[in-house]
Amino acid sequence: MKSMDISIWFFIGVLLTIYGVLILSYGLWELITGNVANVVLANLHAPVWWGGIMLALGIFYSVRFRPGKEI
């Protein structure tokens, strides 16, 4: 049976994906240009790994709970 309803987990997946892309992109830009924000522990490049985690989770939830997927 296919569900055409949109699951809340899909909405969450989409939002995490968008945020992940934005934050990871910024983190990579920082890393490449060396133009690091003036925050404590900036050397840990939190936007890269935090954005990466969000993007990975977002893609997982977006695909796993996509509308029309067999349930």
Added chain:
Amino acid sequence: MHQFAVTSNLASGILSQAAVFLANGAPSLAHLSLLDIAVIAIYFVMVIWIGYYLKSKANTSEEFFMAGREMTAWIAGLSFVSANLGSLELMGWAGSAYQYGILAAHWYWIGAIPAMLFLGMVMMPFYYVCKTHSVPGYLKMRFGQGSSVVAAFSFAFMTILMSGVNMFAMAEVMKVVLGWNLNFSIIVSSVAVAAYVALGGLRSAIFNEVLQFVLIWGGALLVPILGLIEAGGWSGLKRKIAHNIATGAIPAGDYTHMWRSMGHFQDNPMGVHWTGIVFGLGFAISFGYWTTDFLVVQRVLAANSLRSARMAPIIGSFFKMAVPFIVILPGLLGLVVLQNPDGSLMKLVGEDVVKANPAAGLHSYNEVLPLMLVRYCSPGLLGLGITALIAGFMSGMAGNVSAFSAVWTYDIYQPLINKRAKDEHYVAVGRWATILGVIISIFAAYMVMNAKGIMDYVQALFSFFIAPLLGAVLMGMFWKRATTAGGFWGLLTGTLTSIGLFAWVKADPSALRYVALSPYAKDMAENMYRAVWSISVTFLVIFVVSMFGKARPVAELNGLVYGATKIPKEEPVPFYKNEWYWAAVAIVAFVALQITFW
């Protein structure tokens, strides 16, 4: 220098305009980049999309007010916790942790976990089997119209007032943290909440609460992680706190133990005694809030089966136990890592000190969480953290207005104004009640703005109703002999007792030694003991009045009272899906936390 994230000039222009419009001209803690504003704007687009999408699934009253009773245990459980996780709670308790240490975690552990488990394992079957739409609805079935009306009016009044107070406080926080215009914050956030709740009903509120829950964790979790790295882990944090106490940089006290200083009122900065924490907070207040406040119970009533309804608070309890990691820990970390621009240790102070010295550049306890966000979060992540605070506020407000809408429609409008209307009429009333609830909340917010003293009394006002309601529900649910008159008079006298004790201490502060059992007790302790007194009076009055009255036949109590209700048998499931197993795990985790931080 962060415009790269915004790809089009058009979007950049719009966001720049938004930034100008948001700015209040006032000095602020944080300065948002365009990337941060984009993160916040995307969140608003998402919540409205959810509300619009769910509009077609809120056509009947069961769909609009109870989300069709189709929520899984996970969704109901996360929504159950999220409705309580307001941004003021996040910032307020982080500030309390900075001020009082880990004592603040009592409100997350003993002040929540036992009550949540009791709701799931003991009370939920009765709420669920009797198919009530609300807690006042349960009182109507058990004790009749009188008790229900008292509970419904007090709940509706308090819910809207709380919503308004939170709205104002949130707008003020946005002004301090971001320099945002007060009216802008109030109008935008409340219009968004009104739109998605009025469109999609409880289902939309619940979906958004789950989304907001994820955002709160995604936005706030980074702070304790980076804070612990900077402080050198938990042992490094404790060592630095001890060093700061030894050098006089922070006041002396036991910041990392929960029970050791609870032997005497004057031994801890909160001025509470362990009996107040256990019986007042751990029973009268927390059981009152988590098991009878319709704001949270409504989420669990929307579950798709009795097993889901029982599992939801248990799932919620695990997340509630974890919340101190993103709230209490940042407060403690603030004691050792926050620095002034000159590199010296930053000392946060009370709101009154900040206001008395406006030119000194001081920050209040409540600003510890935003200060920590600003310390660690670069563009994008800062927007995410601010979005978490906004999401927290909106989830709390959506909880208030969706619960208000259901209680207004089912427990006030239907029995007292229009008994026999069509189902679609009640759905329309619910939608308008949602919008009306938001409008009254806005008025309440502006009322508070003009009379800020109200805020000091709101928590006390809330406690007037919660403990007596718990007393009435418990007696009704677990004592077949309790009568209609007993329920009504118990609820009323319990409430009046609470109000009377409050007024007594206000008129004569020395009465504190009787109300809170010690002249050294402080406000929090007074609230706890007042709740114990009022629930005791409620129990006593229900017992005495019922003994002089005629009990209802047992047959009429089916589905309402322990011993007169046949709980439906559920299909056997593997242990890892069984609610009793997970309740036991939650109890073990709860006890382990108490021992670890004893």
